[in-house]
Amino acid sequence: MPTGMPTANSSAGHDDHSWLWVQIKAEARRDAESEPALASYLYSTILSHSSLERSLSFHLGNKLCSSTLLSTLLYDLFLNSFATDPDLRSAAVADLRAARERDPACVSYSHCLLNYKGFLACQAHRVAHLLWRQSRRPLALALHSRIADVFAVDIHPAARIGKGILFDHATGVVVGETAVIGNNVSILHHVTLGGTGKVGGDRHPKIGDGVLIGAGATILGNIKIGEGAKVGAGSVVLIDVPPRTTAVGNPARLVGGKEKPSKHEDVPGESMDHTSFISEWSDYII
Amino acid sequence: MPTGMPTANSSAGHDDHSWLWVQIKAEARRDAESEPALASYLYSTILSHSSLERSLSFHLGNKLCSSTLLSTLLYDLFLNSFATDPDLRSAAVADLRAARERDPACVSYSHCLLNYKGFLACQAHRVAHLLWRQSRRPLALALHSRIADVFAVDIHPAARIGKGILFDHATGVVVGETAVIGNNVSILHHVTLGGTGKVGGDRHPKIGDGVLIGAGATILGNIKIGEGAKVGAGSVVLIDVPPRTTAVGNPARLVGGKEKPSKHEDVPGESMDHTSFISEWSDYII
């Protein structure tokens, strides 16, 4: 965590956002000076903008546009959405912090803002979700389609997602229509929160706060992954996972056993500890 | 199923196709009226066209073009292919119906036509396959490459695919050169129908009619997934699966046991029932 950053206990909100935007511009300015070949990119995406929302709207508009959905149209849409719903900005700020704090490969806020497809897909999803809630569904679905094409991240616009989310690497993530993701969740790539058939209605997983879902995990059906639970990479989960337990394997089992599963103390969605369960994984016998 | 749709028993063919195109235009017109920001997109992709084939050719040409493969060239290619092979149209119609009927998140035919990367990748593949059969292999492979880049769906142009196919979500699907997929099959994202080494020849799976393959399943080698079989999410299958049985797990086992596997009555490729086998999955012990 860079020095000078407000502590987690500070009353966040406007001050915090201001600090972050100042920090992002400072990072971009430093990079533009050290790397002239990148300066044009940094000026157009960050340094020429007056706020995080404008920078993000510009960047997403240019990333998600196509020959039939113009960048100007999308830019407008993002600007209007950020102006309509201030939560979009605070969610973006929380997600930037999540990446910076949890991912050791994240070297700066601007790095995440510009380059993390998981971060960008998530912010674009939040706008699609706003449109969905406003009953502008055809537009929400068109935006969803662009996100799925450009980032290979497929989050249904109706899915509800909390703040402080890290979609790490993100390629191949699929999140279904009635899925709900809590706060401070970390989800690796290739994770599926899917449905269970052609029945409509509430049919996708509910992910509690602080959950960590490893790469390639497949979670299907209207089941509950309890607060602070952990799902191992490559697991296939079709039944509820209790809070602060770990499910691993295909099909997934609880570490420590179904009856008396081991409970961990930390918040895996924040600690990102993927593999501490190994020693307990009974038949892991290489 | 929207009211007014011809029943499944009606003699399909031209009338059916006409009905579908009329329906798609009506949907697009309704959406254009309710959402002016999307009207331009809907007019350029659907409402300005005189037929489903022209709409699809235009949309795919604009989606798949690059700075070195121009949209005009691809548009031409698609138009000519649809004119050459009427099966392309009937397959597109069957695939649209499949998405509309099997995927509860599919709110309209136009939604699928415009936004489903699985649908679009499949139609573009059908054209690449036509080129392959016409011995225009370099062009087929160039088109294949564009589909793989744009949609992250990698279907070898030689692969043979039936009608009424649903590639749901579709990101990460890989289908090898000698794979065959029957009719009315549903395949979720991240599914691999792969080969088994560097030996050439017939080396990829054969998928029977009505099969359902869950997300992330990996099926390798010249094996047979019998008619109406089901492969669970995340399964790894390297041996034949008998008709109307269910294979799950890594490595996959038959639900009910190898000797006397449970047989289901419905067609899972159509019912999309992913998870009814759970209670029978012996060591699924969360």
Added chain:
Amino acid sequence: MPTGMPTANSSAGHDDHSWLWVQIKAEARRDAESEPALASYLYSTILSHSSLERSLSFHLGNKLCSSTLLSTLLYDLFLNSFATDPDLRSAAVADLRAARERDPACVSYSHCLLNYKGFLACQAHRVAHLLWRQSRRPLALALHSRIADVFAVDIHPAARIGKGILFDHATGVVVGETAVIGNNVSILHHVTLGGTGKVGGDRHPKIGDGVLIGAGATILGNIKIGEGAKVGAGSVVLIDVPPRTTAVGNPARLVGGKEKPSKHEDVPGESMDHTSFISEWSDYII
């Protein structure tokens, strides 16, 4: 292997590279003649260039550009990188040979050069890695981001990768910051070489020479996959795998057992034998 190709024992280097470039142009010329619709593409990407490096720089520049990172800028960057580091060229040559020799679906060198997203992503990664080593990290990360968006292949610019690599299909591959990949390795799609949490430092797998990693395998942590080892499709590996053994399953076990695993003689990264272990996979019971 086409006739006229220098034998493997010949002193490779410049002669070999010349032979390959001559061969690629011959292939492209043949295809341009047989397929006028593709001739423009073949001339712009291959036939108008004087060397493999220039062709590759041009092709990557046009593939990876965006409205904020211009093709001319990227083209410059690739040309300069190839001029700076001759290893980039020899690595590209070795990778082209790897695809041609190991993948039966690879019909020509030009096919791989133009269309294989794994090949293209790997060459672009090599440039990003050069930038990283030159301490031009913001530019390396921007390039990394473009590769991840365009090819859905996410290789951290710091990851070290040998020569003769085949990323087959490639969609969804994720390779972490401190991962190391040896020579003559073959890696299928959806493979993850990931970390184990938010701890920094050396935290990703080390893949020995000649290793073969099957589709969808997830390998996590600073572990060692020994020389000539094989990891089955869909496996989840969190512990070292000894040389010339095979790990399969979720969690992965050694074929033949932990104590006395079966050892194979061939180099699976080259033979691409994915499935010969089946008969030994104890509970594979379909």
Added chain:
Amino acid sequence: MPTGMPTANSSAGHDDHSWLWVQIKAEARRDAESEPALASYLYSTILSHSSLERSLSFHLGNKLCSSTLLSTLLYDLFLNSFATDPDLRSAAVADLRAARERDPACVSYSHCLLNYKGFLACQAHRVAHLLWRQSRRPLALALHSRIADVFAVDIHPAARIGKGILFDHATGVVVGETAVIGNNVSILHHVTLGGTGKVGGDRHPKIGDGVLIGAGATILGNIKIGEGAKVGAGSVVLIDVPPRTTAVGNPARLVGGKEKPSKHEDVPGESMDHTSFISEWSDYII
């Protein structure tokens, strides 16, 4: 003048502007209905926008952008300029009226808004002029350069231009840095309001209200074209022209003679009468 239009004597301003925008949308809607091939264009440029300013900003942003000056950047610039200076809107409205009333080939307001390069160049110039006055000269000159490239209309950003201007056809118009153009002026294509050498300072023509300047006329130096004067096509004028007189020829002479020139009563900038002087043009002797 279409029925229902407020009379010239009505208190213009907001009501008038509203009427015009309603009218433009009605025209565009009518055209979109009768011509589906154009509907996409009409929706993206007019029908999806909530005001004339937004429509114009969008259209100019897309017309004037280049690979190094993005449409999103220009769109932002135009939107901000219209928000900053309400005169830009009233000038656009007056110019639209001028084209509709004076040019018999102008079939509708939307026709002018979308297609008249003179109208579009003039509105973009007004924004460049605002930037110039705000001392943002490098940006003003960059915008000027785009206007000159795209429309072949070269108006220095410092030039001051009144309202109700018709640049008819417009190609090749050049207006120098210290030129001033009054209200209700009509200027045909290829007209030059130029300087007289390399001396700086006030060196370009001053054009009075209601002047009409014929095609290809060249007016050089800090001279005055009096109110309601007329300059014949192809004339070369280097000396003041008195109000309500006509100058024709190369070099230009006053119709009726220098001593007692004929005076006309109408306002030629509005009547657009180019040729009524012929009978008086003494040596016009074909």
Added chain:
Amino acid sequence: MPTGMPTANSSAGHDDHSWLWVQIKAEARRDAESEPALASYLYSTILSHSSLERSLSFHLGNKLCSSTLLSTLLYDLFLNSFATDPDLRSAAVADLRAARERDPACVSYSHCLLNYKGFLACQAHRVAHLLWRQSRRPLALALHSRIADVFAVDIHPAARIGKGILFDHATGVVVGETAVIGNNVSILHHVTLGGTGKVGGDRHPKIGDGVLIGAGATILGNIKIGEGAKVGAGSVVLIDVPPRTTAVGNPARLVGGKEKPSKHEDVPGESMDHTSFISEWSDYII
């Protein structure tokens, strides 16, 4: 005139057109072979097409497209127009011949087809004129606007133009709504065929067969330039010019005098003789 070309007396029509297209492809093939850097361009614009109409439609679609009027839409429009009206093709052929025969700088038919903005603007105008006659006026005017922007050639879609037309250099040409141009006319750049005020109705010049109009000439009003007449560069003409006479100057006078003007025998629109009148131009006294 290249050897092997059918003589002027041959029954033209289909054979002639075939010969020309074969010739154009031969030229393009020769150029592609000698200049690899241009081969991609030549293949995409000429060598990949099966007919002159398709090549021209492709080239114009790519030249005239914009971010809001897609190349695919324009390509479709041009293809349909050529299919609807065979005169478009024969006019294109006649215009190609005109350029090749009259302009010594025209080195080949393909040079004209690809590079002559006058030729391209004229063919696009013919399509706009067809749309105008079909009462598709908004689309005709949108196309007109693109031609005026891209080529700086402004021909009203209602203007009627014969065959065998050479617009040489073409920049700045303006042709009004009710203008008529006969066959075998040559018109240099900056020529205006303009109206005379804001009166509607028939108000533009009528240009007879075989007329030559020099650079920068301005011809205004519903006047008649007689068959085989010549208008000198920079002339301003507001009165009829009799057949086979020459008008020069500003205002224009007849060479030889109004009463008994010199009559020439050749067809200046074909001979392109601009300046033979000099010796007779009485006060030309340098």
Added chain:
Amino acid sequence: MPTGMPTANSSAGHDDHSWLWVQIKAEARRDAESEPALASYLYSTILSHSSLERSLSFHLGNKLCSSTLLSTLLYDLFLNSFATDPDLRSAAVADLRAARERDPACVSYSHCLLNYKGFLACQAHRVAHLLWRQSRRPLALALHSRIADVFAVDIHPAARIGKGILFDHATGVVVGETAVIGNNVSILHHVTLGGTGKVGGDRHPKIGDGVLIGAGATILGNIKIGEGAKVGAGSVVLIDVPPRTTAVGNPARLVGGKEKPSKHEDVPGESMDHTSFISEWSDYII
């Protein structure tokens, strides 16, 4: 002239060029700092480049590219041309100086480099001329066509042009195949150096050193405009003009009379004095 600039007498060459490039970068840096909205543009076009040639090649490549002639191809072409012929650089430097010294509206060297279409068209022409001399005529003509489309400046690639040229405003300039332009010439917009018919061979004007040609002047035929002569705006010249005399009018006459024309002392191509002849223009009688 900015302070610090080497005096005209300094031995120019490399030092001079270095000074100029340093100056241009300083100007661009100053503008980027004062105008963040333009910084991206300034970095991509100037500040990220290591030399004037690279900057110019990049800028022209992006300005002149089209969907069928890619920016990367043109960039390559320009870079190679500048490397082949060092005169291209010294000519660009001389032209930049000419604009800066002669045009009071030219506020900086970078302003000219980025925005002057006359300067840019001239540098691109110099490359087309190099290609012409290298017998790469189809490529030269394709480049010529792009220049004519983008800048509305039409200079035949065979035309020979000296150094220190100012094409001021430039729109509509036409220079024929056998035209020759000396050093330190200034040419305003709409100027034609044209031929006289369809006869081939040497048929265009020869313009001496230091000539000034006013806006809209038309000079036709293989005639000689003597050193230091001046041609008035709108003049039509078909006969030789002696050195240091002034020709004006349509048809042009010598100021002072044919027998004893006034001779001026200065070099009008440098002084840019357009109008000092007025008092002597006998019938200029407004």
